[in-house]
Amino acid sequence: MAEENKVTLYGMWSSPYVKRVELALRLKGIPYEYVEEDLRNKSQLLLKLNPIHQKVPVLVHNGKAIVESLVILEYIDETWKTGPQLLPEDPYKRSQVRFWASYLQQVSESMVSVLKTSGEAQEKAIKEVTEKLKLLEEGLKGFFPNGFPNSFDTENVGLLEVVICSHLGANEAQEEALGVKVITPEKTPLIYSSITALTEIPAVKAASIPQEKVVAFLKFFREKALKSSAE
Amino acid sequence: MEDKVVLLDYWPSSYGMRVRIALAEKGIKYEAREENLADKSPLLLEMNPVHKMIPVLIHNGKPISESLILLQYIDEVWHHTSPLLPSDPYQRSQARFSADYIDKKIYSLGKRVWKEKGEKQEATKKEFLEGLRTIEGELGDKPYFGGEDFGFVDVVLVPLTSWFYSFEICGNFSIEAECPKLVAWARRCMERDSVSKSLPHPQKIYAFVLELKQKYGL
Numbered sequence: 135m136a137e138e139n140k141v142t143l144y145g146m147w148s149s150p151y152v153k154r155v156e157l158a159l160r161l162k163g164i165p166y167e168y169v170e171e172d173l174r175n176k177s178q179l180l181l182k183l184n185p186i187h188q189k190v191p192v193l194v195h196n197g198k199a200i201v202e203s204l205v206i207l208e209y210i211d212e213t214w215k216t217g218p219q220l221l222p223e224d225p226y227k228r229s230q231v232r233f234w235a236s237y238l239q240q241v242s243e244s245m246v247s248v249l250k251t252s253g254e255a256q257e258k259a260i261k262e263v264t265e266k267l268k269l270l271e272e273g274l275k276g277f278f279p280n281g282f283p284n285s286f287d288t289e290n291v292g293l294l295e296v297v298i299c300s301h302l303g304a305n306e307a308q309e310e311a312l313g314v315k316v317i318t319p320e321k322t323p324l325i326y327s328s329i330t331a332l333t334e335i336p337a338v339k340a341a342s343i344p345q346e347k348v349v350a351f352l353k354f355f356r357e358k359a360l361k362s363s364a365e
Numbered sequence: 366m367e368d369k370v371v372l373l374d375y376w377p378s379s380y381g382m383r384v385r386i387a388l389a390e391k392g393i394k395y396e397a398r399e400e401n402l403a404d405k406s407p408l409l410l411e412m413n414p415v416h417k418m419i420p421v422l423i424h425n426g427k428p429i430s431e432s433l434i435l436l437q438y439i440d441e442v443w444h445h446t447s448p449l450l451p452s453d454p455y456q457r458s459q460a461r462f463s464a465d466y467i468d469k470k471i472y473s474l475g476k477r478v479w480k481e482k483g484e485k486q487e488a489t490k491k492e493f494l495e496g497l498r499t500i501e502g503e504l505g506d507k508p509y510f511g512g513e514d515f516g517f518v519d520v521v522l523v524p525l526t527s528w529f530y531s532f533e534i535c536g537n538f539s540i541e542a543e544c545p546k547l548v549a550w551a552r553r554c555m556e557r558d559s560v561s562k563s564l565p566h567p568q569k570i571y572a573f574v575l576e577l578k579q580k581y582g583l
Contacts, residue, residue: 186466186499198455205461212454225441229429236431237415269415 141166144180144192146173147343148351150242151203152191153300158210160337161291162217204235207293220293234273235297241266242301249312249352250359260314267322274324282327286335298325299332304352307345311352370395371423373409375402377573379472380432381420382524382563387436389559390520391443433464436520449517463503463510464521470496475525479535479574480583490536494543501547508553515557519550523560526551530567531574 143159143166145152159166171180171190183192183199193200193209200209211220221228244263251259277294286295302325305317319326332338372388372395374381388395400409400419412421412428421430422438429438440449450457474493481489500522504510510518529540529551541548554560577583 196455200455200458200462202462202465205458205465208461209454209458212457225438226424226427226429228441229434229438232434232437233429233431236434273415 139196140194142169142194143167144169144171144183144194145190146171148348149190150300150304153303153341154203154296155191155193155206155210156341157296157299157338158207158220158293160341161288161296162210162214164210164214164216204232207296211293218289218291220296222292230276231292231294234270234277235294237266237270237273238294238297238301241270245301245308245316248314248316249308249356250363252360260316263316264321267316267325271322271324274328278324278328282324282331284327284331286331288335288337291332291335291337295328295332298328299338302329303333303338303342304348305329307348308352310345310349311356368393369423369425372397373400373406373412373419373421373423374398375400375419376565377570378419379475379524379528382527383432383520384420384422384435384439385563386520386523386559387439387449389563390447390449390515391439392446393439393443433468433521436517440517449520451511451516460511460517463500463518466496467500467518467522471500471522472525475528475532478532479528486536490538493532494538494540497540497544497547501544504546504550506546509550515554519554523551523554524564526554527564527567527570531571534571535574 141159141164143152143155145156145168147170156168171177173190176188180190180192181188183194184190184201187201189201191201191203191206193206195209195213200206207220221231241263244259244266247259248256248263283290302317309315316322317326317329333342370388370393372381372384374385374397376399385397398406398408400406402419405417409419409421410417412423413419413430416430418430420432420435421428422435423429424438424442429435436449450460471493474489474496478486478489478493503518507513509515510522526548529548532538533540555564
């Protein structure tokens with residue numbers, strides 16, 4: 135790969151924010167080098183590329199670093215015209231995609247709260263995430279008034295679908311780790327069917343992590359969080 | 366068909382001010398509707414059911430909310446005049462990054478610094494000033510964040526400067542002493558009509574802060 139066009143992604147395998155960027159690169163057929171970072175022992179290079187936040191993902195293109203996953207996704211969409219267009223042409227539709235992608239992040243953060251708590255605190259977190267999922271379900275109806283297509287073409291995958299996949303794609307693993315179901319065909323039919331259809335797309339399947347590994351990671355993450363909040 | 370633009374706003378909101386500035390920069394005529402956040406209108410609740418917050422722009426009946434999303438919408442629809450974002454994808458990514466940083470590390474802390482007391486306030490002050498110093502570093506010696514021209518990041522940050530006086534009194538510190546280049550930049554922005562007509566006078570904001578403090582015992 136010529137140095138000028140070289141694309142490198144610095145990431146961590148379990149981060150949904152990194153997954154967003156990975157999916158976008160794969161869907162657009164952009165060749166890239168992936169570098170796994172150990173977030174407990176950040177490399178000097180990562181600290182140099184992202185001095186302000188010191189986080190992953192970091193995309194390096196033409197020797198320049200871009201950080202913050204949504205910023206990276208828009209950069210990718212504006213720079214490479216191959217593959218699906220992540221954002222629609224129409225400014226109003228674009229604003230809606232950006233709004234719901236941002237809201238999905240809030241839903242995801244609420245789910246992390248469920249993972250990190252137990253007892254009463256967890257019940258409260260479950261209530262909060264259920265409320266947010268209801269609003270998300272309503273919002274998605276605006277994009278899919280006739281329900282989610284059973285088989286989703288790669289060409290139609292956009293930014294919103296990428297974010298759904300990245301954050302909610304491991305839904306089954308989360309249910310297994312927690313024993314709590316918040317996304318179901320009865321309560322959240324559109325969200326549920328979107329996850330089912332999207333995780334079948336070849337580019338998404340190719341990037342997916344085996345369920346056991348995700349479950350083990352989530353259980354470990356939960357134990358650690360409960361332990362540190364008890365101290 | 367003429368464009369109908371309505372802005373649901375609240376005069377002390379720095380998020381609302383961002384949209385006012387953008388609309389003024391582009392010379393867009395609009396109807397401004399002041400919301401009473403203690404008694405939200407049915408229109409606001411209908412147009413922004415998820416967050417129930419201002420600013421909300423209603424363009425030919427369709428609502429758009431969240432100030433950064435709004436600014437990009439305005440820039441994309443009315444792209445022929447006074448562009449806010451640069452055209453180069455890398456520079457756009459840098460502008461979006463700075464805007465995100467300003468929201469996460471400056472606006473969010475500003476909201477707390479005037480309300481808190483004692484040790485908690487000292488910690489918030491420290492973080493707030495760190496954020497300002499970092500963004501001042503991004504400005505460097507340029508007249509505006511985008512370079513020679515007033516742009517996206519300037520619109521995103523400048524509204525908070527109307528609250529600086531209140532932060533300084535409540536927090537007992539001087540922003541000019543810590544970030545002189547930033548204060549000079551704010552004065553430069555205020556020379557533009559779009560900014561000076563969109564920002565309330567700092568004294569008016571302070572009177573509002575005192576009212577809130579009294580009302581909520583802060």
